[in-house]
Amino acid sequence: MMSAWMLACSLCNKPLIGLSARACDCGGPIRLKYARLPSDLVAEDQPGIWRYRSWLPLEGNETPISLGEGSTPLVRLDRWSRSIGLDAVFAKLEFAGPTGSFKDRGSAVLVSHALAIGAGRIVEDSSGNAGASIAAYAARAGLGCDVFAPASTPNTKLEQITIYGAELHLVAGSREAVADAAIAEAGRTEAYYAGHNSSPFFVEGMKSFAFELAEAFPSGGPDHVIMPVGGGSLYCGCVFGFEQLQQAGIISSVPHFHLAQSSGCMPLVAAARAGAAVPLEVTRRPTVAGGIVIEHPDRGGLILRLLSRYAGEAVAVEDQEILDMREELARLEGIFMEPTSAAAFAGLARLASAGKIGPSESVVVPITGSGLKDRDPLPG
Ligand SMILES: [Zn+2]
Numbered sequence: 238m239m240s241a242w243m244l245a246c247s248l249c250n251k252p253l254i255g256l257s258a259r260a261c262d263c264g265g266p267i268r269l270k271y272a273r274l275p276s277d278l279v280a281e282d283q284p285g286i287w288r289y290r291s292w293l294p295l296e297g298n299e300t301p302i303s304l305g306e307g308s309t310p311l312v313r314l315d316r317w318s319r320s321i322g323l324d325a326v327f328a329k330l331e332f333a334g335p336t337g338s339f340k341d342r343g344s345a346v347l348v349s350h351a352l353a354i355g356a357g358r359i360v361e362d363s364s365g366n367a368g369a370s371i372a373a374y375a376a377r378a379g380l381g382c383d384v385f386a387p388a389s390t391p392n393t394k395l396e397q398i399t400i401y402g403a404e405l406h407l408v409a410g411s412r413e414a415v416a417d418a419a420i421a422e423a424g425r426t427e428a429y430y431a432g433h434n435s436s437p438f439f440v441e442g443m444k445s446f447a448f449e450l451a452e453a454f455p456s457g458g459p460d461h462v463i464m465p466v467g468g469g470s471l472y473c474g475c476v477f478g479f480e481q482l483q484q485a486g487i488i489s490s491v492p493h494f495h496l497a498q499s500s501g502c503m504p505l506v507a508a509a510r511a512g513a514a515v516p517l518e519v520t521r522r523p524t525v526a527g528g529i530v531i532e533h534p535d536r537g538g539l540i541l542r543l544l545s546r547y548a549g550e551a552v553a554v555e556d557q558e559i560l561d562m563r564e565e566l567a568r569l570e571g572i573f574m575e576p577t578s579a580a581a582f583a584g585l586a587r588l589a590s591a592g593k594i595g596p597s598e599s600v601v602v603p604i605t606g607s608g609l610k611d612r613d614p615l616p617g
Pocket residue numbers: 246247248249250251261262263264265
């Protein structure tokens with residue numbers, strides 16, 4: 238069973254006490270550090286992400302809150318790969334999660350932790366997918382839930398949040414204003430702040446994405462992973478997962494981790510281009526990729542550090558490329574994704590044409606959310 242863990246700053250390593258802080262004094266996001274790592278990737282015959290329970294922060298006597306998350310299909314995209322001159326592109330169908338997005342991996346671990354420490358109510362802020370996911374797992378755990386969402390969130394996502402019984406609060410203005418409103422509410426009511434863009438427990442669940450890839454590839458992982466990045470919970474969790482496997486001696490090398498953003502909101506791409514250590518100030522424009530519109534990501538400095546550590550590329554794409562890719566993947570491969578997910582494919586096409594990825598190198602792209610969730614993407 239899991240060894241002891243502690244909270245520490247992911248940038249300066251300073252140990253942190255208590256769960257209330259959103260970040261270290263230095264601005265670094267908080268992460269979990271383990272005293273020792275397991276020697277086997279799979280220790281228990283459990284379904285989904287709980288297959289890797291010994292790598293997750295749950296004590297032996299704590300019951301996971303689960304809806305069967307994880308173990309998503311990994312499918313090879315032969316026709317689409319050929320269209321961009323690559324041979325081995327794989328999609329991981331994260332929309333097969335219980336609420337239709339990759340967020341369920343993180344929600345399962347976060348809500349399990351919230352229940353274990355005696356929370357009665359959870360407060361989350363989200364542009365849609367995470368709000369729906371946290372609301373579902375809160376319902377599953379019998380916890381109350383408040384979700385703060387931008388007023389521009391697609392109706393299908395808002396409906397999904399409320400059907401689970403969560404109380405929905407629409408906030409006008411920037412994505413940061415939404416987070417600030419949620420944090421204020423959590424502080425006022427002493428509820429558990431479940432903000433997936435800063436919670437270290439949410440990221441812990443995302444490690445299971447890396448673990449599944451390590452099991453699926455005989456070499457211990459693909460050569461490259463590229464994903465859409467806004468707050469970066471999947472990006473950081475994926476890197477942490479591979480890093481821990483390497484530290485434990487289970488794999489010998491880790492993939493390159495690339496990220497895609499919409500040109501309408503690209504603070505990380507702008508920083509990577511400038512060689513900056515923190516996200517740059519950008520002017521936000523309307524974009525169809527609503528899931529990654531975050532101007533000031535809490536984990537921005539960490540993401541940039543990981544991007545550089547693993548020689549990843551940061552690529553910005555236009556709305557038209559995103560919508561074209563969404564249609565191409567549906568026509569060529571039978572996969573219907575939300576526009577945010579298609580941003581990674583548009584980014585991959587750019588990296589392939591720039592020669593940044595070799596024709597025979599393996600690449601994994603997560604399909605982060607179902608197309609059914611965001612059927613009529615209007616820039617907002
Ligand atoms: Zn720090």
